[in-house]
Amino acid sequence: MTTARPTAGTEGLRRQNTAVVLRALRQHGPSTRAELAKLTGLAKATISVIVADLEAAGAVSEGGSRPGVRGRPGRPVGLRGDRFVALGLELNVDYVSAVVLDLAGQVLLSESRPAGTTDALTDLVRDAVAEHAGPGRTVIGTTLAVPALVRGDNRTVAWAPNLAVEGAGLADDLGGLVPGGGVSVSNDANCAAYAESHHGAAVGVAHALYLTGTVGIGAGIVQDGELVRGGAGFAGEVGHMPVGDSTALCGCGRRGCWEASVGLHAMLAAVGMPELDTPLRTAEAVAARAADDPAVRAGLERVGQDIGLGLAMLSSVLDPEVVVLGGYFAPLGELVLEPARQTLGERLASAVQVRPELRLSTLGIQAAALGAAEQSLGPVFAGDLDLADPEGWPSDSQA
Numbered sequence: 001m002t003t004a005r006p007t008a009g010t011e012g013l014r015r016q017n018t019a020v021v022l023r024a025l026r027q028h029g030p031s032t033r034a035e036l037a038k039l040t041g042l043a044k045a046t047i048s049v050i051v052a053d054l055e056a057a058g059a060v061s062e063g064g065s066r067p068g069v070r071g072r073p074g075r076p077v078g079l080r081g082d083r084f085v086a087l088g089l090e091l092n093v094d095y096v097s098a099v100v101l102d103l104a105g106q107v108l109l110s111e112s113r114p115a116g117t118t119d120a121l122t123d124l125v126r127d128a129v130a131e132h133a134g135p136g137r138t139v140i141g142t143t144l145a146v147p148a149l150v151r152g153d154n155r156t157v158a159w160a161p162n163l164a165v166e167g168a169g170l171a172d173d174l175g176g177l178v179p180g181g182g183v184s185v186s187n188d189a190n191c192a193a194y195a196e197s198h199h200g201a202a203v204g205v206a207h208a209l210y211l212t213g214t215v216g217i218g219a220g221i222v223q224d225g226e227l228v229r230g231g232a233g234f235a236g237e238v239g240h241m242p243v244g245d246s247t248a249l250c251g252c253g254r255r256g257c258w259e260a261s262v263g264l265h266a267m268l269a270a271v272g273m274p275e276l277d278t279p280l281r282t283a284e285a286v287a288a289r290a291a292d293d294p295a296v297r298a299g300l301e302r303v304g305q306d307i308g309l310g311l312a313m314l315s316s317v318l319d320p321e322v323v324v325l326g327g328y329f330a331p332l333g334e335l336v337l338e339p340a341r342q343t344l345g346e347r348l349a350s351a352v353q354v355r356p357e358l359r360l361s362t363l364g365i366q367a368a369a370l371g372a373a374e375q376s377l378g379p380v381f382a383g384d385l386d387l388a389d390p391e392g393w394p395s396d397s398q399a
Helices: 010-028 033-040 044-057 116-132 170-173 188-199 264-271 279-290 295-320 334-347 366-376 378-382
Strands: 060-062 078-079 084-091 098-101 106-111 139-146 157-159 183-187 208-209 219-223 322-325 355-359
Touching: 010 033, 033 044, 044 060, 044 106, 044 279, 060 084, 078 208, 084 116, 084 188, 084 366, 098 116, 098 366, 106 366, 116 170, 139 170, 139 188, 139 366, 139 378, 157 322, 170 183, 183 188, 183 366, 188 208, 188 219, 188 366, 208 295, 264 279, 264 295, 279 295, 279 366, 295 322, 295 334, 334 355
Parallel strands: 084 139, 139 183, 208 322, 322 355
Antiparallel strands: 060 078, 084 098, 098 106, 208 219
């Protein structure tokens, strides 16, 4: 059962009850008022008031009867996808991405461009806003994913070893381009992990670890659908663990980082192939060559072993049920998964330790942007942004 969280004050209680209804509709799909009462534990009269307010705001609508249901059932209430949307963005070393996600969780736009520059991101943002914002549609939040440590204010980039980005300048610049003017910034691995737990390979998994596969290597940790960020918000910066080749130079300036052994450039050095315009296209070309080239397969086996070595360390600390490998790892599949799985099993100290299931991401290069968009919807489903109160909407996107 989805239940409302206690909060002080009548207005606060109303907002939390509204949020719990929205969460139930997002999780279970269109439901009658009677079904919503069962799912949320709220009284039917309360449900009716909330549904009426949300319908007036354009957040929900009532449809016809569902097929296969006999008698005179109530009409199901469902989330509308045309009124409220969220924007997710990613700036990475060699590409930019944008995702527009509606309230019901449907992707309206998913696009990547092979140029990891702020100018390319700016152009993509302008195009996305022009196509998916305007009269009758409210952009309720924008989040930018970056391969960096991001401070707890969700705006300030503290350290980005592979990007020339620092401080809150990027959030400020983008704020002038998006409706509402506010842009949150989040770590790319955290965003991708969040996407996997809500849309991808980790849906329904209580304890999951997501591993990026780009020029940089990072991890996102998810427990019960929520991110684990640590004391300063920096949890998951695994690419610089000293578990790689001790002679390999990393982008951070040190030697021996895991990233310098399993990042995209390290993989390409191991197989002797050039980089293409995006990590996925690069990996697809490597996988195709591996089908006929034993030297490429051998190089990928070494990379897979190094992946397994790092995962053994992380598994000993975090004990995940599932590890999702994203980015360039996905097209390579078993070419890296099998040696990673074997090394992981060998390196865990005890036979009683559960070997996590290794899964490949199904979300493609837009995983981080999708997770960023999903995070932008967070205030709605948490009850912090009231869709039934236009005064609280981002001012630039009101109808």
